[in-house]
Amino acid sequence: MTELTTARLCLRPFRAGDAPAVHAYAGDPEVVRYMDWGPNTVADTEQFVAEAMSPADGVHPFAVEHAGRLIGAVELRVTSRVHSRAEFGYVLARPAWGHGYAGEAAAAVLGFAFDRLALHRVAATCDPANTGSRRVLEKIGLRYEGHLRDYLHIRGEWRDRLLFAAVRCP
Template identity: 75%
Template structure:
């Protein structure tokens, strides 16, 4: 897998040495509050980093590095080759919030999806209460398409998702 660079970020493959940095955000209840995974145990983080080093076909998983430190992850998943569709998502450490880093990483992966992965449509979802993620998706150029009712079962509760998408 290749690397992507932006003005402030390096998006690169995960390495075994990333476990400590990944665990710092993946075990943070506030970071994973709206996710359908986590907070991670150390064993779960170790398994994630090991699997991330060799992702499945159609999965492009990047460690988000800022100033030499891994501060998050962003993933593009090709969901249908025939119709050239994909989905992406991201998670960043609290220390990276509010500085435009998620928007920068999302924009880089969206460009990768269209320019290098050959996708025509890319979608992303977020929890309706996650205003920060909604702003990231809107600033990245995705359009709000609707609300997915009871879309995920997270920690014993059904949660809606807001659907955003962009086309080439």
């Protein structure tokens, strides 16, 4: 499994001992407010970590560490090998918000997608109300492509998504 490093972060494979740190953010209703999952139960988190430790083909989950502490996750999913396309998403614990870690981790995974996996297109979505996530996506070079109406059914409610994508430069 691949490990990526940035100036401040280590993006590494998940380990069995990560469940408590993952649950600290995955069980936090404020952290998952815009996600299509959570808040997690302990069992949900343990299942996620187990699956992340043995990901399906084309799925690249990364635990995000800062100063030796797990602060979040980024996942890249290849959605089409034929069309060289993937999607990614990220989540950080609340204490890690506002420090630029999401952009740093997302940029590292975007570089991994283009440079190591030789993908052509990488997309991400965010809730229209999640202005912080939108800023992260734009800051790392994804361009706004559209508004997806009633795209996800989350906790009993239809939610829109904004679509962003980047295409690898030749």
